[in-house]
Amino acid sequence: MNAIDIAAVTQTLGLQAKQASALMAKAPAAIKNRALRRLADLLRANVDTLQTANAEDLSRATAAGLSAPMVDRLKLTPKVIETCAQGCEQLAAMADVIGEITGMREQPSGIRVGQMRVPIGVFGMIFESRPNVTIEAASLSIKSGNACILRGGSEAIDSNKALARLVQQALADSGLPENAVQLVQTTDREVVGQLIAMPQYVDVIIPRGGKGLIERISRDAKVPVIKHLDGNCHTYVDDPCDIAMAVKVADNAKTNKYSPCNATESLLVARGVAAEFLPLIGAVYAAKGVEMRCDPQALQILKENWPLAPVQKAQYATESVASAAPVWVAATESDWFEEYLAPIISIKVVEGVEAAIAHINQYSSHHTDAILTRDHLHAQQFLREVDSASVMVNTSTRFADGFEYGLGAEIGISTDKFHARGPVGIEGLTSLKYVVLGQGEVRG
Numbered sequence: 001m002n003a004i005d006i007a008a009v010t011q012t013l014g015l016q017a018k019q020a021s022a023l024m025a026k027a028p029a030a031i032k033n034r035a036l037r038r039l040a041d042l043l044r045a046n047v048d049t050l051q052t053a054n055a056e057d058l059s060r061a062t063a064a065g066l067s068a069p070m071v072d073r074l075k076l077t078p079k080v081i082e083t084c085a086q087g088c089e090q091l092a093a094m095a096d097v098i099g100e101i102t103g104m105r106e107q108p109s110g111i112r113v114g115q116m117r118v119p120i121g122v123f124g125m126i127f128e129s130r131p132n133v134t135i136e137a138a139s140l141s142i143k144s145g146n147a148c149i150l151r152g153g154s155e156a157i158d159s160n161k162a163l164a165r166l167v168q169q170a171l172a173d174s175g176l177p178e179n180a181v182q183l184v185q186t187t188d189r190e191v192v193g194q195l196i197a198m199p200q201y202v203d204v205i206i207p208r209g210g211k212g213l214i215e216r217i218s219r220d221a222k223v224p225v226i227k228h229l230d231g232n233c234h235t236y237v238d239d240p241c242d243i244a245m246a247v248k249v250a251d252n253a254k255t256n257k258y259s260p261c262n263a264t265e266s267l268l269v270a271r272g273v274a275a276e277f278l279p280l281i282g283a284v285y286a287a288k289g290v291e292m293r294c295d296p297q298a299l300q301i302l303k304e305n306w307p308l309a310p311v312q313k314a315q316y317a318t319e320s321v322a323s324a325a326p327v328w329v330a331a332t333e334s335d336w337f338e339e340y341l342a343p344i345i346s347i348k349v350v351e352g353v354e355a356a357i358a359h360i361n362q363y364s365s366h367h368t369d370a371i372l373t374r375d376h377l378h379a380q381q382f383l384r385e386v387d388s389a390s391v392m393v394n395t396s397t398r399f400a401d402g403f404e405y406g407l408g409a410e411i412g413i414s415t416d417k418f419h420a421r422g423p424v425g426i427e428g429l430t431s432l433k434y435v436v437l438g439q440g441e442v443r444g
Contacts, residue, residue, distance in 0.1 A: 006186070006188055006190045006191055006194060007194055009186070009191075010184075010191055010194035010195055010198070011194075011198070011201075013149050013182050013184065013195075014122070014149070014195075014198045014200070014201030014202060015201060016179040016182065017122045017147040017148070017149050017179060017180075017182060017201060017202075018121075018122055018147070018200075018201050019177075019179070020147040020177040020179040020180040021119070021121045021122050021146060021147035021180070023176070023177050023180070024119065024141075024142070024145045024146060024147055024176065024177070024180050025098075025118070025119045025121075025145045025146075026145075027145060027176060029096035029098070031174055031175055031176060032092075032096070032142050032143055032145065032174075032176070033092040033093075033096075033143075034092075034174045035142050035170050035171055035173075035174035035176055036088045036089070036091050036092040036139055036142055036143060036170075037088065037089060037092050038169075038170040038173050038174055039085075039088045039135070039138070039139065039142075039166060039167060039170035040085040040086070040088040040089045040092075041085075042166040042169060042170055043081050043082075043084055043085040043088070043135070043166060044081070044082070044085050046162075046166060047078055047081055049162060050076055050081060050159065050162050050163065051076060051077075051078075053076075053158040053159050053161070053162035054074070054075065054076035054131065054158070054159045054162075056158040057074055057131070057155060057156050057157065057158050057159050058071065058074055058075065060155065061074055061155050064155075066155065069258055069259035069341045069342060070129055070155070070259075072257075072258075072259050073128075073129035073130045073259050074129055074130070074131065074155060074156055074159070076131050076132065076159050080132050081132075083132070083403065084132050084135040084136070084139075086403075087135070087136065087139060087403050088135070088139045090403070090406070091139050091140070091142075091143045091426070092143075094143070094426070096143075097117050097144075097426060097427060097430065098117060098118065098119060098144065098145045098430065099116060099117065099118075100116065100117045101114045101115065101116045101435060102114060102115055102117075103115050104437075109441050109443070110438065110439065110441045111436055111437065111438045111441050112436070112437040112438070113434060113435075113436050113437075114434070114435050114437075115432040115433065115434055115435065116432065116433055116434075116435045117427070117430050117431075117432055118145075118430060118431055118432070118433055119144055119145040119146045119429070119430055119431075120144075120146055120203045120204055120429055120430060120431055121146060121147070121203040122146065122147045122148065122149065122201060122202050122203050123141070123146060123148050123149075123202070123203060123204045123205070123206055123411075123429065124148070124149045124150075124151070124195045124196065124202045124204070124205045124206070124223075125137045125148055125149070125150045125151065125205075125206050125208065125411065126151045126192055126195065126196075126205065126206070126207045126208070126209070126213065126217060127150075127151070127152055127153065127207070127208040127209055128152070128153040128155070128156075128208070128209030128210060128213060129153055129155060129156060129209065130156070131152065131156040131159035131160050131163060133152070133208060134150055134152060134159075134160050134163040134164060134167070134183065135163055135167070136402070136410060136411065137150055137181075137206075137411055138150070138163075138164075138167040138181045140410070140411050140425060140426060140429055141180065141181055141429070142171070142176070142180065142181070143426055144426045144429040144430055146180075146429055147177075147179070147180045147181070147182075148180075148181055148182070149182050149184065149195060149202070150164070150181065150182065150183045150184065151183075151184040151191055151192060151195060152183070152184075153209070154187035157187055160183055161183065161185070164181065164182075164183035167181045168181065192217070193220065196217055196220060196221040196222065196223065197220070197221070197222045197223075198222075198223070199222055199223045202223050203223065203224070204223060204224045204225070204226060205217060205221050205223050205224070205225050205226075206225070206226045206227070206411055206412050206424070207225065207227055207412075208411075208412045211229050211230050211339075214227050214228070214229050215229065224419075226411075226412065226414050226416060226419065226420055226424060226428070227412075227414065227415070227416060228261070228365070228367060228389075228412070228413050228414055228415035228416075229365060229415070230261070230339040230365045230367070231260075231261030231262060231263070231265070231339050231365055231367040231368070231413075232265050232266065232337060232338065232339045232363065232364050232365040232367065233253075233261075233262060233263065233264050233265055233266070233364070233365075233367050233368045233369060233370075233397040233400070234264065234265075234266045234267070234268055234356075234359075234360050234364055234369040234370070234397075235249070235250050235253045235254075235264045235266075235267055235268070235369075235370045235371075235372065235396075235397060236267075236268040236269075236270075236350075236353070236356040236360070236369070236370065236371045236372065236382070237250065237267070237268065237269045237270060237273060237277055237372050238270050238273075238352075238353055238356070238371055238372060238373035238374075238375060238378050239270035239271070239272030239273045239352065240272075240273070240373070240374040240375060241270075241273060241277075241372050241373050241374055242372075242374060243273065243276055243277055243280070245372065245394065246273075246277055246281075246372045247277070247280045247281050247284065249370075249372055249394070249395060249396050250264070250267060250281050250372070251281065251284045251285075252396040252398060253370065253396040253397045253398055254267070254285070254290060254345050255284075255285075255288050255290065255343070256396065256398050257398070258340075258341060258342055258343055259341050260398070261339070261341075261367060261413060262367070262368050262397050262398050262399075262400040262401060262413070263341070263397065263398060264345065264370075264396075264397045264398075265338060265339055265340050265344075265345060265346065266336060266345065266346045266347075266348070266363070266364075267281070267345055267346070267347045267348070268347075268348050268349075268350050268356045268359060268360070269298065269347065269348070269349050269350070270349075270350060270351070270352050270353070270356070271297075271349055271350065271351055271352070272352070274297070274298070274301055274349045275301055275305070278298060278301045278302055278305070278347070278349075279301070279302065279305035279306065279308060280308070282302045282305075282306070282326060283307075283308050283326075285326070285345065286325065286326035286327070288343065289327075289343050290327075290343045290344065290345055291327040291329060291343060291344045291345070292326065292327065292328050292329065292345060292347050293329045293330070293331040293332075293335045293344065293345070293346045293347065294328055294329070294330065294331055294346075294347045294348070295331050295347070295348040295349060296330070297348075297349035298347040298348060298349050299328055299330060301349070302326065302328055303328070306326065331346050331347070331348070336348070336359070336362075336363040337363055339365065353371070353373075353375075353378045353381060353382060354381075356371070356382075357381070357382060357385045357386055360386055360388070361385075361386065361387050364386075364388060365415060366387055366388045366389060366415045367388060367389055367390070367400070367413060367415055368388060368389065368390040368391075368392065368397045368400035368413075369386050369388045369390075369391055369392070369397070370391075370392035370393070370394075370395060370396070370397050371392070371393055371394075372393075372394055373393070373394065379393045379394075388415075389413065389414065389415050389421045389422035390413075390422050390423075400413065400422070400423065401423060402423035402424070402425050405422075405423050405425070407423055407425030407426065410423040410424055410425055411424045411425070411428065411429060412424050414428070
């Protein structure tokens with residue numbers, strides 16, 4: 001397909017999306033919810049078909065030598081499909097915010113002024129790897145009364161096509177326009193350049209993928225972009241803290257899954273608890289093959305306390321955990337900035353909560369950062385002063401997710417400060433317009 005054809009195809013997608021968006025904007029909540037529930041049913045009824053398509057993508061990815069985290073992101077397991085279906089149902093059960101009027105106040109002139117929540121219109125979604133994003137984007141688009149154009153990565157083309165067919169079937173079965181959700185059928189990269197330069201059709205672009213993709217789109221787009229570049233998330237273990245809880249949470253935050261952007265990449269430990277905490281979490285990471293890139297203090301503590309003492313072994317670790325050989329590496333300055341997306345974590349001993357906050361605000365990508373503490377004042381200070389889209393107390397950074405936040409699904413996680421920040425759900429795909437009600441008032 002040549003460039004002229006690509007331009008024509010993209011223009012057609014844009015025109016069809018624009019037309020569909022007008023119908024979606026006025027669709028009753030009951031019809032949109034019907035489409036979401038129908039999509040959930042179709043996902044559950046087509047697990048085998050979806051996995052067959054996904055197997056084609058996984059086979060190509062493996063043959064092409066894609067990294068293990070990339071292949072992991074491609075997998076469309078029954079659990080992933082069920083989570084997508086539950087997300088659709090969760091969205092269907094939520095109140096419809098479209099048309100909601102808030103803040104209505106009467107002015108001295110007699111007019112009443114408020115704001116109405118309305119769909120954005122058409123959004124373009126450009127994403128890599130994870131095929132479940134197709135369902136997350138489609139379901140949020142339906143619920144928020146928008147239309148969308150989805151351009152997934154070439155590595156997931158078969159999975160995405162299979163999922164998009166189910167979305168369009170659910171729309172048609174519910175009396176909504178099929179073109180409200182369109183998947184770009186070609187893997188030609190020129191489509192991206194065309195899609196991000198159509199302000200006459202596309203109201204916002206949402207890139208979701210690697211740093212290179214997002215930087216390119218942010219640089220070249222002629223429409224607004226909702227984005228985050230990377231996810232260098234931190235877990236800070238405070239003094240005082242519940243050591244057993246801190247081990248459990250720091251383990252989950254790093255090893256629950258290595259590839260997502262909400263996995264912890266940097267572990268900060270207060271000096272007052274470092275000697276007790278670090279050997280315990282070090283044993284857990286060693287057992288799971290996590291490479292630890294440490295500052296001098298953390299490295300010294302880990303080496304001096306290896307292997308675990310018998311009482312520590314009995315309380316926190318199994319024989320296999322205690323005997324696993326650790327991989328310790330001296331951290332460099334670049335490690336504090338790094339999003340590994342792999343079994344690697346940077347570890348630093350800090351003086352206390354203020355030093356932890358200063359480190360996070362300097363090095364983090366302002367995605368998600370957590371404090372594990374028993375000190376209420378430290379927790380409140382951390383919540384106020386850490387400049388990130390999600391800030392957490394005594395829980396895993398892996399919860400930074402639209403589904404876990406009760407949004408039904410997420411279109412992405414924004415580290416921008418304008419319009420949307422953090423997991424972007426329904427409200428992030430809407431705008432506000434002023435509504436003014438009068439009874440014949442005129443301005444003097």
